[in-house]
Amino acid sequence: MSAQSHTTAKDQGADGGDRVAMIGAGYWAQFQVEGWRDAGAPLVAIANRHLVNAEALAQRYGVPKCYADVATMLDAERPTLVDVVLPPVAQESAVRAAIERGIPTICQKPFGTDLKQAQAMTEMAEAAGVPLVIHENFRFAPWFRELRRLIDDGFFGRLHGISFRLRPGDGQGPQAYLDRQPYFQTMPEFLVRETAVHFIDTFRFLMGEVVAVTARLRRLNPVILGEDAGILIFEFGDERTGLFDGNRLNEHPAKNMRRTMGEMWLEGERGVMRLDGNAQLWWMPHQGVEVEHIYDDGAGRGAFGGASTALQAHVLSHLHQRTPLQNSARDYLSNLYVQAAVYHSHTSGRRVMMASFDPHQPT
Numbered sequence: 230m231s232a233q234s235h236t237t238a239k240d241q242g243a244d245g246g247d248r249v250a251m252i253g254a255g256y257w258a259q260f261q262v263e264g265w266r267d268a269g270a271p272l273v274a275i276a277n278r279h280l281v282n283a284e285a286l287a288q289r290y291g292v293p294k295c296y297a298d299v300a301t302m303l304d305a306e307r308p309t310l311v312d313v314v315l316p317p318v319a320q321e322s323a324v325r326a327a328i329e330r331g332i333p334t335i336c337q338k339p340f341g342t343d344l345k346q347a348q349a350m351t352e353m354a355e356a357a358g359v360p361l362v363i364h365e366n367f368r369f370a371p372w373f374r375e376l377r378r379l380i381d382d383g384f385f386g387r388l389h390g391i392s393f394r395l396r397p398g399d400g401q402g403p404q405a406y407l408d409r410q411p412y413f414q415t416m417p418e419f420l421v422r423e424t425a426v427h428f429i430d431t432f433r434f435l436m437g438e439v440v441a442v443t444a445r446l447r448r449l450n451p452v453i454l455g456e457d458a459g460i461l462i463f464e465f466g467d468e469r470t471g472l473f474d475g476n477r478l479n480e481h482p483a484k485n486m487r488r489t490m491g492e493m494w495l496e497g498e499r500g501v502m503r504l505d506g507n508a509q510l511w512w513m514p515h516q517g518v519e520v521e522h523i524y525d526d527g528a529g530r531g532a533f534g535g536a537s538t539a540l541q542a543h544v545l546s547h548l549h550q551r552t553p554l555q556n557s558a559r560d561y562l563s564n565l566y567v568q569a570a571v572y573h574s575h576t577s578g579r580r581v582m583m584a585s586f587d588p589h590q591p592t
Contacts, residue, residue: 247545250274250306252299252323253314254282256410257337261314261364262290264537267530270310270545276302299326308332310548312364312541316412317342324350324361333360333548335541339422340558344565344588351558362544362554363561367427368434369539371527372508376435376495385497391436392472393428395491400477403452419455420446421571424490425473429571430556430564432463432471435495439567440464442581444574449478461571481506488533508534 247270251258254277265272274294277283283295296302303311303326311327313320313336320336327334334354340363341347354361367373380388400406406413416423421444433439441464446456458476465471481491483506493504500514508526513519527534540556547554569588570581 250308267538268542361558366536366540370536386499390496395475396481398480
């Protein structure tokens, strides 16, 4: 089926509105159902191989139709946008079905089972001329958007450092993650592939492209197959540096440990901005006193300050008004190259220069 034989980014439903369909009904799907509702494009249907899970989610949020088969849903509903909310092992067939029908698609992260598959899906979408976006929403959290705005306004002067201390406190003991996302326990690559990649993307959003990486990873909880702690050092252009210090066992001061997942410091020639666990920003000018920086922190808008809604609204804006698109699959591959460099740095015990690093044949 050709890319033009089903629908295009400009097509709309009979009522003139968006027709968004979701594939997947796991733990994270609930947040994206809420995001589409809050973005003004409530779902028209959900497909999931376990139909009972789709029906439970649909009943909870008033989604009108459910399907056990992806192709059947796509052909019956003719959506203008598809949201693939599936684990990596199940993504490729769903993404392919949407792309073959010319339907703009959002794919959940982690993107693909490995870098090779992620690249193949990217190339498939590009060859078809169909937008493929990765649902990497941390950069859309209001605190990171505010920091980006301040950077663009020259608030910090010359930036020179960023650091994030991840401490969500949800990875302790034999029951870690079982009540929410049990597959976390068996991921051979866990902290970086599942969690730190959010901050690789956020650091790139705020500081620019990564030039070099040095990493040391650890496993603290013995029931976890992969790593759950690590120190990552990033180098950027203009002598800027970044530090990610993360583990999922310990906590940080916060009313809700998952709101920001930790604390951050952004440093420039004029002072330091600190993000605390309650999503408050605190500004300390050079040789001055720390004061709160007031901004709209997205309180009451859902997970991570409504980051899912903001990303989804961003995609709708791109499809309707052709506004610049962030997190296209092609752009997102840069995060996966850095992720591969992190793992290679750990296993080799070396600093990895991105310019000479081949993620397919690390040396």
